Amino acid sequence: MASAMASIVALKGVYEELKSRMDKTAEDFRANLLSVRTGRASVHMLDNVKVDYYGTETAIAQVAQVTTPEANLIVVQPWEQSLVQAIEKAIRTSSQGFNPMHDGKIIRVPIPPMTEERRREGIKQLAGVLEDHKTSIRNIRRDGNETVKKAAKDKLISADDEKRANEEIQQLTDSQIKRVEDLFKAKEKEVMTL
Incomplete structure (x- = not known):
């Protein structure tokens, strides 16, 4: 029973570390959005x-x-x-x-008014930055899954714990990717609004 409790605590630590790293990635993307040019001075x-x-x-x-x-x-x-x-x-x-x-x-x-072409170019560049950040989030997920897999291989957690941990990591990944995509969509709307 004590070892099962220790494994749950260890998994929680892995989850918290992954969440922290993903939050930093999403925050970095948000900071990138601030420097993107819109029609207004900032x-x-x-x-x-x-x-x-x-x-x-x-x-x-x-x-x-x-x-x-x-x-x-x-x-x-x-x-x-x-x-x-x-x-x-x-x-x-x-x-x-x-x-x-x-x-x-x-x-x-x-700040000159942005042309349609300049707006589209800005969105295109931003889409590339979005993809980089989504890839970074997925890489963090991979690190977490490898940590969980190693814990299961070393018999520190059960197969059920491994499956549950991987599902939680995937849910976290999905929510963080949705977060950066929502930030992108809001900025895209702001840039494309005349």
Whole structure:
């Protein structure tokens, strides 16, 4: 009886670890969605743009204040005036297609309306990111199933426990994949809405 109880506790630990890893993957996908361009300005649009800060590639938000005073404008105010031109160049050369301007102190980034083609391209890129995250979730499932299989092989759990654990892992995987797909669908709707 004690060994059966220990196996259930061990399986719960495996399940909790898998859930934690899958949650991190889903959270990473959600963070990726924030930087995707929509028709409105968002401070997160510049999250993936890095600037050379004393030899280190650094996120703009770590070296400047980023705000959106208007629906179609991002304002970047560097904490060090010497970074103005470097930040402007980093934004200009990013794949976002922005055309920033500066007055020596702050950088204004007008957000042009997105064309239908640009919207579709953004969704296509996002679909690739979604697939990567779904694959990551499935790989986490595989790790969990292998752990359960090894426990069964080592006679730490019964065949019934193994079957039940695999079913629970599959349910967790399905719910996490649905979670990232729902996030994708909501962002797709937001991007495609004119």
